[in-house]
Structures are given as structure tokens and as C-alpha cells.
Amino acid sequence: MEYLIIVIANILIGGMIGLTGIAGFLLPMLYSGFLGMSTMQGLALSFFAFLISGVLGAYNYYRAKNLDLKLAVWISIGSFIGAIGGVRLNLLIEEGMVKKILYLVVLLSGLSILLRKEPGEEKEKDQTEQKIPPVFWLIFGAVTGLICALSGAGGPILVMPLLVVLKVPVRTAVGIALFDSIFIAIPSSIGYAMGCRMQDLILLLPLSLISHGIGVWAGSRNSELIRPDILKKGVAVFSVLLAIFKLITG
Template identity: 25%
Template sequence: MLFEFIICFIAGLGAGLGTGFAGMSAAAVISPMLITFLDIPAYQAVGIALASDVLASGVSAYTYYRNKNIDIKNGLVMMFTVLIFTLVGSLLASLISQNTMGAFSMIMTLLLGIKFIVKPVMTTKEKMQEVSAKKRFIQSVVCGIVIGLICGFVGAGGGMMMLLILTTVLGYELKTAVGTSVFIMTFTALTGAVSHFAIGGTPDISVMIFCILSTLLWARIAAKFANKAEPKTLNRATGAVLTVLGTVMIIVNKIQ
């Protein structure tokens, strides 16, 4: 039981920091940890990770909302588009291997972390508001289609894809990008968790509770820090967290 708690705590720590700082999906961290060290079946591990993601993303989104660092209107547009086209992309998922799916998420996490350290996002909210509402709506739909297709096809990296596109393509300020990302991930994780439990049955309850509480704790800590940090500090902190998580996930995958 102690070993189980330690693994869940460490997995939740990584997932929570990734969620609070970068809107990263908890599944990218928790799933490989549970599969590798606790021998939990992959399908159940993903379900537990998604369940952990729901509360962690929800609390993070609320924290960003209280600090006015979230774009709910365009976030809803992108969320619905992502959900629809994830289903479309999933039809193509059988064409590639599980290893390819996992590798995509890990490599993207590592590269995005390095990107934030080397080339930080310094866009301001004033610069964001220069884009017309109509153009932003169209951009949200198009980017939602791209993210959905990639997530459905590759099976991983949704949070990372959203953060990358929100900051580089849509020109979002970093805090607003993360806030919008965790807002979207709250609902996508809920949809995924419900479907996993409906199909795969009830997972290991103790493991799920440990993971949910640990992820929630660290996501709240990270979100509160992120909303108070200066842009340059936040970029470096986000980059460091993603770089470390990407490296650790690659190592864990090799062990597996």
C-alpha cells in the first residue's frame, strides 16, 4: 500500500504541475507510471488519469478564471470542434502503433518545454485583443479541427497541441493560453473518463483516489503560482516543468 501511495503521489505531482503550469493532460504522466510500476492494465490506467484530470483541470481553470486569464467564448468553440474531430481522427488510429502514439506525446512535451525556455511567449493581452472577434472565431474552429484530428489519430498530446497552437498560431498570451487549455481539458477529460469507466468497468479505487488527490493538490499549487508570476518567470517555470516531465516520461517508457 505504501509503494502504491508513493507512485500515485509522484505521478500526481508530475501531472498536477503539468496541468497547472501548461494545461497538460494528466494522462501523459499518470498512465505510464501506473502501467510501469503498479502493473495496472493500460485501459484502466488511462481512465484513472482522465478522472484525475477532471478535478485538476477544473480547479486550475477556476483559478485562471478568477485572475481573468481565460477565453471562455472561443474556448467553447474550440472545445466542441476538438471533441467532434477527435472522433473523426480516431477512425485513423488503428493505422499506427501504440508506441508511436506514446512517443509523440513524450517528444512534444520535451520540445515544447525547451521552446518556452529558449523562446518565451511574451505576447500581451492588449496584443491579443487586436484580433477581431470574427477572425478569432474562425481561427478557433480551424485550430480545433487540426487539434481534434491529431489527437484522434495519434491518441495523445491534446493539452500540448492546444498550448502550442494557442500560443504560436492564435497569438495568445501564455497565462490566457494555459487557462483556456485547462478549461477545454476539463470537459474532454470528463468525457474520456466516463467512456472509459462505462466500457472498462470500475478501476482500482484506492489508486484512483490517491492519484486524484495528488494531482488536484499540485495542480492548484501550480495554477496559483502561474497566475502571480511575471511572464518571463512563468515561461521559464513552464519550460522547466515540461522539459523534466518529457525526459522522465521517455525514461519511464524505456523501463516499460
């Protein structure tokens, strides 16, 4: 039954990531909250999945010309460094506190989706990123990478809305966030896996990666055909309610 839940959840969450760039933060909640795994095991499985979703999703967004590769690289360099710091910081914090941080990030993320006004799709790519020096994007990546690696939020849930605020077109922001999530996931997945017993990962990891990859591929290939705003709102409402429940019940 646990295996079936993991397969179905990864396909659905992967599909939502491919469509909207968000929802990855639901995976560590599934593993550590619903299935009762340790924080390390849940984060390891989640970040390995985020690595797959980042590669497949970014590839499809690049093919659709919705990925500003130059900007994505600057952000990702910072995120890689920040993610290393996030993993190391996580190891210093008590497990119960890490889970509370995760639920709080999920709650704030869900609220930000509900409260953020959806901008219209831009007809031309915004040039805002060209007016901002690369050092800003390095710092931007480092800070968001640290927060995402520490909490298990994945990356796009935090990076994508912030890029939109900085006037990056919505679909381009999703593509950049997916690309960036690769470089958050690499040090995070390795770091958290080192804190797990291999027998806890050896069976679940291939299962979760294959099912997650199927969902992400399907979602990112159909991102132009499906309105993501309704799906975003549904994910946000579910996330807020679940986070509040977990924060209250512990």
C-alpha cells in the same frame, strides 16, 4: 508503495499543470510506463484527473481574468467531438502501438517546449481570435481533441503552444487550454473506463483525483507568483529523455 507514488506524482504533476498548463502527459506515462498498468487503465485514471485539473484550473484562471470564455467554448465544442473520435480510434489500435504514439507525442511535445521561444507577457489582450471565424476554432478543437484523446496527452500540452502561435496571450492560452481539457476529458475518461474492470479503478481513482486536485489548486492559485518558464524547461527535458528511453526499450 504504489499508492504513495501515485499520490506524490499527482500532487507534483497537478501543480505543474496549474502553473503552466502542461505536464499532464506525464500521468499516462507514469501509469502505463512506470507502474505497468494496461493502456486503458492508465488513460482512464489520467483523463479523470485531467477533468479535475481542467475544472479547478480554469476556474482560477477565470477568476484572475485570464480566460477568454467565448473563444474557449468554440474550441471546446470541437474538442468534445474530436475526443469521441480519438477514443474510438484508440480502441481499434493495438495497445503497444498506442503506447508508442503516446511516447512520440510526449517526445515532440517536450521538444516543442524546448525549441519554442518564450514570448513576453502582453500588456493587453490580443484580438486575433476575433479576426478568425468560429468554424476555424471548431476544426482546431476537433483536431487537437482527437490527438489528445488518442494519445493521452491531456490537452494543454498541445493546445496552449498552438494558441500562443496564433497570437493569444500566454496566460489566456493556459486558461483556455485548461477549460478545453474538460471537454476532452469527459468523453475520454468515460470511454476508457468502460474498457477497464471496475475493481482496477475503484481504489486508485479517488486517491488520484484528490491528490491531483490539491496540486492543481495550489499551482493555479499561484500562477502569477512563480515564473513558469524554468519549470516548463525542466518538464521538457525530463519528458524528452523519458520518451526516448521508452521508445528505445519498448
